Amino acid sequence: MGNHSHGGPNESGTVATAGQDSSETFRDPGLPPHRPRLADTDPAAAKKAERQVSWLFIISILGTLLFFVSYFVVGHTTNIADLRLQNMLLGLGTACAMLGIGVGIVHWTKTLMPDTEWVQERHEITKEEDRQKAAKMVEDILDESGIKRRPLIRNTLIGAMALAPLPAIFMFRDLDTSKLSAGEMVDRLRYTMWDKDVRLVRDPSGLPIKASDVQIGSAFHVIPDGLNELHEGKLNEKAKAVVLLMRLDPSKMQISPGRENWHVNGIVAYSKICTHVGCPVALYEQQTHHLLCPCHQSTFDLTQECKVIFGPAGHALPQLPITVDPEGYLVAQSDFKSPVGPSYWERGER
Template identity: 70%
Template sequence: MGDHSHGSPDDSGTVAKAGTGTLDKFQDPGLPPHRKRLADTDPRAEKRAERQVALLFIISIIGTLSFFIAYFVLGRPDSLSEIRVQNSMLGLGTTFAMLGIGIGIVHWAKVLMPDHEVSEMRHAIRPEADRQDAEDIINQVIEETGIKRRPLIRNTLIGAIALAPVPAIFMFRDLEGSGKTAGQLIEQLRHTMWAKDVRLTRDPSGTPIKAADVQIGSVFHVIPEGLNETEDPLNEKAKAVVLLMRLDPTQMNVSPGREDWNVDGIVAYSKICTHVGCPVALYEQQTHHLLCPCHQSTFDLTNECKVIFGPAGRPLPQLPIAVDSNGFLVAQSDFQEPVGPSYWERG
């Protein structure tokens, strides 16, 4: 073993050199030199930084106001284009409301709050009754933020923080105002407009479909008859919309009890993906696969739409169908299982 000249510090802050018996005093290097920022030395830069922080808080306020406009002014949209516009405004408004506050506080801390390092002696723990030190620390923090001497930042921050939670309050109020319990809302998701003898009609025209109209390889986007006359057609459609296709019956694998759910190879399945509820809209005629474009969940139509790829956790629900006396396709009942994502079923 070689002779090492390194030592270790003792409790007094000295270092003993191995093999020498001498002691060297440990030198505290102290804090590194503090480099001042432009806002620390230039009053104009400080004022400019203050305006930047206030602008970010104002952006948060504008985002919240945009949410209000989309929520109250647009009201209940009547078309898909209006729904997209409203959802975009709601999402962007909430995003800017939150980001404006967050980025504003970070920018405030970086350019205006003190950034020098402080070294303090460790003190013995004092009784809880002695709160003076805690009050001094709080006052020091308030003083360092400069919020007292910067009314522009203070007022815009108060406005942004006061408005930011309001959209959530209105949304929760609407849930409460529906007059339905959580169990009732879940139960509502479990059922659709489909029922015995309800005709299958084309989406969006509402024209009834005859079995003779459905050829092998064709795809129909289907809604229940009378859906367009309901009080809330968009919500009803979101649950009830189905895809109608025809297969060669010899290519179909049918489970016991489902033998009469199709009409000579004509089958109807929910269009709502069981992953997160995106519309399944792509049909590969050669492979008889249905594809969800959102996350590529793939369902095998010849095998009762079981999942063969992707994150979906269960098959698309099948709608039992039949033919009425006039040759029109009708439902035998509602879906036998909840449609849509699995979290709808769990509630």
């Protein structure tokens, strides 16, 4: 056996030991060298970047104006094509208004504002000096941003930021112009066109549905009879009254007391409006008897009276009590027993 007292890991210096060279310190490498941008050295490039930033702010202004034009001029009919065009223009205008400001500020920062790294040493300042130093910092920020010496950027930014919030203000303001009281507004949300003996008809054809037409596993998108004949408020009424009609084996249904006669031999009708944020529930899984909302994946179990089994929805889909008339057509027994759609403060059973 050889003597390993020399050249071993502890003696050779390959492994650091506690206390070894504890006084040694690392030299501060300092900041990396600054690499000037093209706009820092070429006045023409700086002017070009300034114009680009201003054009982005102008695009934001034009986007806001497009929003107002589409909001007040386009889509004031019941024509679906006009409404789709209006929605597209509203979205395009809002996107340009927001992106124009955001991209413009980012481009301004990356091309024109100083990008030199620097270190500020921490030091104590007295309260007397605090205000002066804060004011000096604000002045330095304004000087470095170049907003004082670049009036084109400043003026277009002010215009874009002044107009950008207006679409949101008008949208919230125009949610309802009926000047109804709080109680009347609640009733408007609570009641739909469904009533006793109102026939269930297919959407959008308006053809009535016989119980014999509904087979196990089938699903129908349903509206109340007479909805298509409305000339005013048709879309508002449809948004509350649309229904999904399905049929399943009655032996698989878990029926609560009081709902025993709300279905017709396993044919059930439930509101199509998701109880999360009001998206249309349009996906029916025949094998699992689940209804899915495509917006946020809320899932409702049809065998458990559309109880929420997954997702953010707050409560079950309201059920529409149905029966058949003497001619064999499906009709409503009444309106929904609970309000449709998302939760709100005054919501409750009728």
